[in-house]
Amino acid sequence: MENQIICGESANLLKQVPEGSIDLVVTDPPYLCRYKDRDGRTLANDDNAGAVLPVFDEIYRVMKPNSYCISFYGWNAVAAFTDKWASLGFHTVGHFVWHKPYVSKTGFARYCHESAFLLAKGYPRQPDNPISDVQPWEYSGNKAHPTEKAVSVIAPLIRSFSKPNDLVLDPFLGSGTTAVAAALNGRDYIGIELEQHYCDHANRRLAGVKQMREREQVNLYGV
Numbered sequence: 001m002e003n004q005i006i007c008g009e010s011a012n013l014l015k016q017v018p019e020g021s022i023d024l025v026v027t028d029p030p031y032l033c034r035y036k037d038r039d040g041r042t043l044a045n046d047d048n049a050g051a052v053l054p055v056f057d058e059i060y061r062v063m064k065p066n067s068y069c070i071s072f073y074g075w076n077a078v079a080a081f082t083d084k085w086a087s088l089g090f091h092t093v094g095h096f097v098w099h100k101p102y103v104s105k106t107g108f109a110r111y112c113h114e115s116a117f118l119l120a121k122g123y124p125r126q127p128d129n130p131i132s133d134v135q136p137w138e139y140s141g142n143k144a145h146p147t148e149k150a151v152s153v154i155a156p157l158i159r160s161f162s163k164p165n166d167l168v169l170d171p172f173l174g175s176g177t178t179a180v181a182a183a184l185n186g187r188d189y190i191g192i193e194l195e196q197h198y199c200d201h202a203n204r205r206l207a208g209v210k211q212m213r214e215r216e217q218v219n220l221y222g223v
C-alpha cells in the first residue's frame with residue numbers, strides 16, 4: 001500500500017494495514033459541521049460522526065508505538081473528537097492554530113482560524129527543534145476540493161514529526177495534500193479517500209511530484 005492513493009472507506013481499508021506500521025498520521029477529517037461553501041459544495045460524511053470517528057480506532061491500531069497523529073478538527077464538534085481520542089488512549093501533547101488573513105464566515109464571531117491537535121500514542125521523542133504552535137496560513141484556493149489545505153500548511157508538520165523515508169498516513173486525504181507534502185519531503189505515504197474524483201485528482205498531483213523529482217535527478221546526476 002505504500003506510496004498509493006486508495007479509494008474507499010478508511011475504517012474498512014485500514015484493516016489491511018498491519019498494526020504498528022505507520023510512523024506519522026497527519027489528517028484533516030470532516031469537521032462534523034454540515035459544511036457548505038459559497039458554491040454549495042459539501043463534504044462526504046460531514047453530517048455523520050458514525051462514519052468519521054471509527055476511523056480513529058484504526059488509526060490508533062496502525063500507528064507505531066510512541067508515534068504522533070496530528071488531526072485538524074472543527075471547534076463545533078470538539079467534544080466528539082476529544083472524547084474519541086481520549087477513549088482510544090491518545091495523549092494530547094500539543095495544539096496548533098493557524099490564523100487566516102481572511103474571514104471564512106461571520107456569525108457570532110469573525111471566524112478566521114484553523115486548529116489541529118497533536119496526539120501521541122505512547123511517549124514519542126520530542127522534536128529536536130520544535131515548531132511554533134501558531135503557524136502561518138496560506139489559502140489553497142480550494143479549486144479542486146472545498147476544504148483543500150495548502151502544502152505549505154502541512155509540510156512543516158511532516159518535517160517536524162517524521163524523518164526522511166518514514167511512512168505517513170492520511171485516511172481523509174481529500175485532494176491529496178498530505179501525500180504531496182510527504183512525497184516532496186522524501187517521506188513515503190498512504191492516502192485514503194472516499195470520493196473517486198478526489199482520488200483521481202490526488203493521483204494527478206502525485207504524478208506531477210514524481211516527474212519533478214525525476215527531473216531533479218537528471219539535473220543533479222545527469223541520468
Ligand SMILES: C[S@@+](CC[C@H](N)C(=O)[O-])C[C@H]1O[C@@H](n2cnc3c(N)ncnc32)[C@H](O)[C@@H]1O
Pocket residue numbers: 008009010011028029030031043044045051052055145147148149150171172173174175176177178192193194195198
Ligand atoms: C476535510 S476533507 C480533507 C481535505 C484535504 N486535507 C485536502 O487538502 O484536500 C475530508 C475528506 O475525507 C473524505 N472522507 C470522509 N469520510 C471518509 C471515510 N470514512 N473514509 C475515507 N474518506 C472519507 C471526504 O470525502 C473528504 O474529501
